[in-house]
Amino acid sequence: MKHRGYSLVEVVLSLGVFSGAILLLLGLLTPILDSRRERDDAVGASAALHAVSAELRREAFSEISRRLLSEPLATTVTPEDERVFCYVSRRDGVMRKELDGLDDLVSSAFYEATLIRDPFLSAFETDESRGVITLWIELTWPAFASDGRQTSRDRRRQTMALIALRRE
Numbered sequence: 001m002k003h004r005g006y007s008l009v010e011v012v013l014s015l016g017v018f019s020g021a022i023l024l025l026l027g028l029l030t031p032i033l034d035s036r037r038e039r040d041d042a043v044g045a046s047a048a049l050h051a052v053s054a055e056l057r058r059e060a061f062s063e064i065s066r067r068l069l070s071e072p073l074a075t076t077v078t079p080e081d082e083r084v085f086c087y088v089s090r091r092d093g094v095m096r097k098e099l100d101g102l103d104d105l106v107s108s109a110f111y112e113a114t115l116i117r118d119p120f121l122s123a124f125e126t127d128e129s130r131g132v133i134t135l136w137i138e139l140t141w142p143a144f145a146s147d148g149r150q151t152s153r154d155r156r157r158q159t160m161a162l163i164a165l166r167r168e
Contacts, residue, residue, distance in 0.1 A: 041157065045139050048088040048111045049161045051095055052137050055086070061167040065133060085115045087143060112143035116160075131167035136160050 006014075056064060087096050090109040099110070116136040140156040 041141070042159075044090055044093075045111060045141065045157075045159045047093055048090075048113070049137055049139055049159065051088055051093060052086065052113045052139070053161065053163050055095060056137075056163065056165060061131070061133075061165060064165060083114065085113045085137075087112055088139075090141065109141065110143040111139050111141045112156075114138045114140070118162075121162075133165045134162070135165075136162055 087099055087110040088094070089096070090111060114137075116138055118134060118136060121134040138158065138160045140153065140158045142151050142156065145151050
């Protein structure tokens with residue numbers, strides 16, 4: 001018996017099945033990559049929150065109290081008055097109070113850390129006498145777009161942590 005090869009219909013059907021299988025696999029790969037990116041962002045944000053918290057705890061209580069009371073900070077009552085405390089590099093975790101130039105902005109993405117006072121948890125006037133300052137650290141990212149312009153707040157991801165600083 002002579003084998004004459006595959007007909008055009010068989011070849012087209014097998015290519016269609018193969019293409020469908022490849023598209024299905026690619027469709028499954030996208031959510032997996034997205035969930036990994038979200039997990040990496042969450043891990044990086046957690047590390048950045050710890051770095052900011054450690055920096056606040058490293059400073060002298062009286063210095064923090066003086067600075068926080070002298071500078072207008074955002075509160076949970078007036079969130080539009082926010083002030084950036086620092087930027088944390090998403091690449092290497094280095095904290096910076098200010099960003100020097102466009103090269104830094106383009107070469108690395110940054111978390112933006114903002115300190116927010118909650119007047120219901122910690123009254124401004126009594127912080128120094130009580131020896132405790134309670135505030136929120138808000139971390140948002142990406143702080144800047146790839147062209148160096150600041151990303152609008154409604155397009156950022158966000159996480160927050162409550163911190164209490166005590167006088168030692």
